[in-house]
Amino acid sequence: MTKQAVIFGTGSLAEVIDFYLAHDSPYRVAAFTATGDFVGQPQFLGRPLVAFEEVETRFPPDTYEMFVAVGYRHLNRLREQYCSAARTKGYKLLTYLSSKATHWGDTMLGDNVFIFEDNTIQPFVKIGNGAILWSGNHIGHHSSIGPSCFISSHVVVSGHCTVGDRCFIGVNATITDSVVVGNDNIIGPGALIQKSTSDGEVHVAERAKKLPKDSSKFLR
Template structure:
C-alpha cells in the first residue's frame, strides 16, 4: 500500500484518516501540523509531527500528503497549506469516494476530498484542492476551480463554472450556464440564477447578490469564515 501523511489535527483530518483507511489504497502513517500547533505526540492514534521535521521523518520520495483543513478564511488557509506542502516536495493525494456515480472522463486535480453519494455527470472537471461534501449533483460540462468548498446537497446544473476559493452552502442551487467568480459565498438555500462576479455573496431563494466590497457582504463573510 502507498503511504500517506495527513496535514491537520482536527475534525476533518480525523475524517480524512477514516476515508483514506477504508476506501483507498493508502495507509495513513502520521499527521503533521505547523510547529506552533503541535500539542502532543499523537493524534487519532498516530504520530503527530511538526512540519519542520516531516521531510526527514516521512520523506516525499516515500510518502504522499493530503491537506485536510476546513474553509477557514474563505478557503485561503487551505490554499496556503496546499502550496506549503507542494513546496516541500510532496505529491498531494486526492480522495474520491467509491460510493458515488461518475464517468470515466471525470478530471480531478490533486488534494481533492470528494465524499459519498455524488452524482457527477460527464465532462465535469474539478481542479486542485477542492472539497466536495456528500450528496451533491455536478452537472455535465461544469468546471470547479481550485480551492473551492462545496457543502452537501448542492445542485449545480450543466455548463457552470465556480471560481477559485468560492464556497457553496448546503442546499444551494446554481442555474445552468452560470458562472460564479472567485472568492464568492453562496449561502445555504441560496439560488444562483445569474452570473456572480468575484467576491460576491448570494443569499436567498431569489438569488439576491451583494457585490464584493458591499458592507453587508463583507459582514456576512466575516461572520461565516473568520473563526471556523
C-alpha cells in the first residue's frame, strides 16, 4: 500500500532521499518543507514546498509521515533538532532500509533512519533514531549506532562496538571490535580506531603523501 510522506529539506540529500523512496519503498513524497530562507520557491522537484511552521495545516500528520533530510552540519545536531520538532508536531518519522542491504530482519531501527544499499548489518544490531548509513558499510554483530550518527561509506564497525550519539564517521574508517566511541566524535576518513574514545574527540588518519615527481614519470 502506498504511503504518503513529506521530506524536510531542499538540498541534494532531500533529492537523493526522494529518489530512493520513489524507487524502493512504499512511500511517495507529496511535498517538501523547510524553514526560513530555504522556502524561497513555491515548489521543489515539481512538488509543493511549504514552510515548516505551517506544514501540518496542508499536510497533516494523520495522513503524512515525514523524513528529515538534513545532513551532518553542526555535527548532526540540526537533523536531531528538526526530528524533535517534527515529532512535537505529531509526525511519525519514517525509516528506510534498502532492499539492497544485507540484514537478518532483526535489526532494531529507530525513527528517521536511512540505510542505503550494500550495508551489511549482522545480527543483534541496534541503530538509533535519526541515524544515516550511507552505502556499503559493515556493522558487526551486537553493535549499536547511536542516535543521529552519520556513517559515510565503506566504514567497518566491528562486533560489540558502541558508537555514541551524533558521531560523524568518514569514508573507509575502521572501528575494531568492542570499542566504545564517545558522543559527538568525528572519525575522519580512513581512520583506524582500536581504543575507546571519549565524548567530543576528533580522530584523523594521515593523508596520502604527494611524491615529488609528476605522473608522467610513472607506469612507463
